[in-house]
Amino acid sequence: MKRVRLGLCIGDREYGDRFTGCLMNHYREQLELHIFTDVKALWEERGNLDAIVLGDEVDPVLLEGDSPPVIYLCDGEENLDVLEGKGVFFVDKYQEVNKIVDEILMQIGEEIKYGSCAGNLKKKMQIFGVYALAENEMQLPFAVTLASILSEKERVLLLDLQENSGLTQLLQEHSACGMEELLVMAESGKYSRSRMVSCIGHLDRADVVYPLGNTECLCEVKYTTYQKLFQILAQEMDYTTIVLNLGSRFVGFFELLGSCREIYLMKSRGGLGQWREKEFFAELKTRGEDRVADNLREIQLPVVTAPTVSCERLVEQWKWNEFGDSIRRMMPVG
Numbered sequence: 001m002k003r004v005r006l007g008l009c010i011g012d013r014e015y016g017d018r019f020t021g022c023l024m025n026h027y028r029e030q031l032e033l034h035i036f037t038d039v040k041a042l043w044e045e046r047g048n049l050d051a052i053v054l055g056d057e058v059d060p061v062l063l064e065g066d067s068p069p070v071i072y073l074c075d076g077e078e079n080l081d082v083l084e085g086k087g088v089f090f091v092d093k094y095q096e097v098n099k100i101v102d103e104i105l106m107q108i109g110e111e112i113k114y115g116s117c118a119g120n121l122k123k124k125m126q127i128f129g130v131y132a133l134a135e136n137e138m139q140l141p142f143a144v145t146l147a148s149i150l151s152e153k154e155r156v157l158l159l160d161l162q163e164n165s166g167l168t169q170l171l172q173e174h175s176a177c178g179m180e181e182l183l184v185m186a187e188s189g190k191y192s193r194s195r196m197v198s199c200i201g202h203l204d205r206a207d208v209v210y211p212l213g214n215t216e217c218l219c220e221v222k223y224t225t226y227q228k229l230f231q232i233l234a235q236e237m238d239y240t241t242i243v244l245n246l247g248s249r250f251v252g253f254f255e256l257l258g259s260c261r262e263i264y265l266m267k268s269r270g271g272l273g274q275w276r277e278k279e280f281f282a283e284l285k286t287r288g289e290d291r292v293a294d295n296l297r298e299i300q301l302p303v304v305t306a307p308t309v310s311c312e313r314l315v316e317q318w319k320w321n322e323f324g325d326s327i328r329r330m331m332p333v334g
Helices: 013-026 039-044 097-107 136-150 179-188 193-198 215-220 223-237 253-258 272-287 290-295 311-320 322-330
Strands: 004-010 031-035 051-055 070-074 088-092 126-132 156-161 200-203 206-209 241-246 262-266 296-299
Touching: 004 013, 004 039, 004 097, 013 031, 013 051, 013 097, 039 051, 051 097, 070 097, 088 097, 097 193, 126 136, 126 253, 136 156, 136 206, 136 241, 136 262, 136 311, 136 322, 179 193, 179 223, 193 200, 193 223, 223 253, 241 253, 253 290, 262 290, 272 290, 290 296, 311 322
Parallel strands: 004 031, 004 051, 051 070, 070 088, 126 241, 126 262, 156 206, 156 241, 262 296
Antiparallel strands: 200 206
């Protein structure tokens, strides 16, 4: 995808540093930034830019002639009358950066999209679930390992639906946007690719959605919302594989399990965890969820002998030892 060439000249240095830093951290795949300290110098290069962002006083004479869209970041205190009628689009500078980016992209033709996202997923889209009824602290490292192995051949996104899984601690970067933003877009049917990208980080080989800050929301999301989200991710982001790290049950939880090509169930080593697993299989039988039962793959995790081991190191060990080879052998063909 071609990156948008954005020319910036912002007089407020502190604001400019924060704004451009956020753009470089979260929109580097969509935006190519050209930063100027002088509006005149920027205007001379306008023919090489897709859009211009100003945040400093500008002589309206400079804005004569053809130019790409001009966006002026304002705080309501400037006298902007001199720029009226010059084709300048005014945007409030003190709002969420993703909203500013949305408005910039709208001016250059990448409109916010609307859609019901109805219909079946692309045939190439496959969903894998990771679930545990006991010892579920090992879910996250297994889910990351699985996503990393799958990403050797597929375009993979990891969605964390487990409360306090530890993903926030594992990610080296953070974002104000994340899982909650994606769910809102899916529910409303209003979305843009640039905003979706801002919700996604990287972990090992795979992409990962920044987790929810308030995990109480997880049990309130309906299955139909996840259906819409998967459709958007397939159509707009070209993901071929989704890995779900599952936690709380919600209305439609078993339907979501039924949409998974395979569900990897972390096997308990004994104790009361075995009772929980027996009740889970009994519940599947009572519900008539034969498809879910057929797609379950019980995983016996290797014993972790080190008293303290980082998740990153554990993932690397699992990927390249016999356990990783056993996961690769379990992968469905075709």
